[in-house]
Amino acid sequence: MDDMDRQILAELQNDGRLTVTELAARVGLSLSPCHRRLRELERSGAIRGYRAVVDSDAVxxxxxALVFVTMRQEDRTTISAFEQALTELPQVVQAQRLFGDPDYLLRVITADLPAFQRLYDENLATLPGVQRLSSTLVMKHVVHERPLPA
Known part of the structure; x- marks a missing residue:
């Protein structure tokens, strides 16, 4: 990964809909070398995909809410079952396993408080190995969906 690759990544993080021609012009490369670099970034996994960033309020x-999860059991089977179950809950838009206590941090998005309560009671509280859930509401996003640093 060199400076040119970093420039390509920075441009695509700011506008993933750029054509290869537009991208080449922005980073100062001719079309063919830019296209080769782009394909290599995709092949290597540096670029994992392209998507639209949807405003949750608009939809x-x-x-x-942020939900902190403390596990009762942390054996391999329980952790695997817990993490697999998380992937099946579309309202969980981010999930990180942490060092220390709590064990996991989840970001959950729903339509309203009753929808969150149903998800909490019927799904989150019944996940494998969960000992305790603690949640807090997001008041405001200060830094959100920021591109990775170059």
Whole structure:
């Protein structure tokens, strides 16, 4: 990964809809070398995909909560079952396993408080190995969806 690759990544993080021609012009490369570098970044996994960033408020998903999970059991089977179950809950938009206590941090987005309560009671509280859940509401996003540093 060199400076040119970093420039390509920075441009695509700011606008993933750039054509290869536009991208080449922005980073100062001719079309063929830019295209080769782009394909190599995709092949290597540095670029994992392309997607639209959707405003949750605009689509009626206005309730944003952080849920801290402390596990009762942390054996391989329980952790695997817990993490697999998380992947099946579309309202869990981010999940990180942490060192220390709590064990996991989840970002959950729902339409409203009743929808969050149903998810909490019917799904999150019943996940394999969960000892305790603690949640807090997101008041405001100060830094959100920021591109990775170059």
């Amino acid at each position: 009626g998903l206005t309730f944003d």
